[in-house]
Amino acid sequence: MSTPINKTWYKEMSVYQIWPRSFCDGNGDGIGDLEGVISKLDYIKSLNVDAIWFSPLYTSPNADYGYDIADYRNISEDYGTLEQFKTLVDEAHRRGIKIIMDLVVNHTSDEHEWFKQGRADKNSPYHDYYYWRKGKKPGGKKPPNNWKSLFEGGAWEYDADLDEYYLHIFAKKQPDLNMSNPAVREEVKNIMRFWLDLGVDGFREDVITYIAKREGLPNGFPIPAAVGMEHYSGLPKVHDYLTEFRKEVLEPYGAFTVGEAPMMTPKKAKKYIEEGGNQVLDLMFHFQHMGADCIFTDWIVTPFSLKRMKKAFSRWQRGMYGTAWNALYLENHDHPRIINRYGDPLYRVESGKMLAAMYICQCGTPFVYQGQEIGMLNTERGSFDDFKDVMAHNMRKTFRSFGFSEKRILSIANKATRENARTPVQWSAAKNAGFTAGAPWVGVNPNYTEINVEAAENDADSLLHFYRALLKFRKENELVIYGDYKEHFKSSRNLYVYERNYKGRRLLVICSFTDKPVKLTAPKGFDLQKGELVFQNYKDVTAQGNTIVTKPYETRVYLFN
């Protein structure tokens, strides 16, 4: 029936993601930090996760909150010191928690020494660490090609002293590294070694499929946005560079890697994550299931289509089974909160539980983002002055150019901005949600008086306890980790139903994505009366024979031994 699966630790683990600025402030300056993280390690352990992925902790001027790195070998002053980081690694390891660092090597900050030196002197070896090019006309009148930045206007920034442009796929303060330069790749390998020697267990590699650019940097197809992408996304060289990193560093250290890969499909993914000789990453974050309520970006909104979401999940579940391994996620620091998106704040806990069961019971390594486990929601910002993210301000300009009214743009932005995921974690009903004793760097969601960790701890039916139980169940049942996957009722617009099978045991996962009652009869071969209802989000639910009429956002997980 199913292909034998190689069992590995990273397939059995689950991961908690921390976006450090908003996690927990230990020293009262309003910014989350390592002291805060250390104080919450027991909490993290209590979630039954096995690893923490840290969004960047490195020194950064914060043009993109840490994704613009000025020093790869240091901890940002905002977050603490290298010494504290070592303590954190020890304390985490003592609790059986692994540490995964974000590795951002598509670009650096323009305040990185390499960039500063390469900019100051054309003859410096650092000049060729980046893509410096002459314009098409002298005097900075026309950039080297027509590529657009994903964050800020054109992809080229002119330097009058050099009479050259540098490439930035993201913000102006994020110049792209020239990975075709072997010296840059040596730097990357040494940075990896530096952190691995400090004891970290692996890396999440930021936009890793962008690290190779088409030779000659030709013009891109003139579409409205992301011009040039076909020349910097998923080029064959990416595989070569990643092979070098894996063979020379990651493999010898036994380190884990998950690569972020926009625009990825299962077929293309195999090239990177298929187990065997050519594998270069352990897992990959693709975006396909995140496109169920938008097109290309969260900012171009369409009505949520469960069918689209199911199709994406199923394609990856089927596509990877037995030969590669999925990364499972719904939230991270780049997307709005999922209860607003796919659930319903009116059924916050119910729909939160349904979403949790829906993805954690699939085959793959689950990632849970800070605050997701207590059902944090999106926040409203009153005006654009309250937006901190470079991307939001860029999108505002783009929508303006399309003729949208300010009011409409603000309303779109409030829903679409990734800042929704970046408000402080709500620890308690105390001032500032217990996040800081000082003034928080960004507004706390006013709903913290109700939605917070402390309240969830004290409520046996909370989403928090549900996540804990689900992650524990997964860890204790190979069926959930290694079982195969089969979808039912594919054409349903409201129900997501699938089964998992492993060594004669079966799991049936039923999820309703609507507040309306839906009648369903269990798929052939399942007798609900014989199954053990291991997870549910309503009390005292029963089935009439094999038929259920769902409650709003109901989920049921049945185990058949």
Ligand code: GLC
């Ligand atoms: C990745 C990160 C995102 C960042 C971007 C540029 O997509 O997840 O937060 O802004 O890369 O580094």
Ligand code: CA
């Ligand atoms: Ca602090």
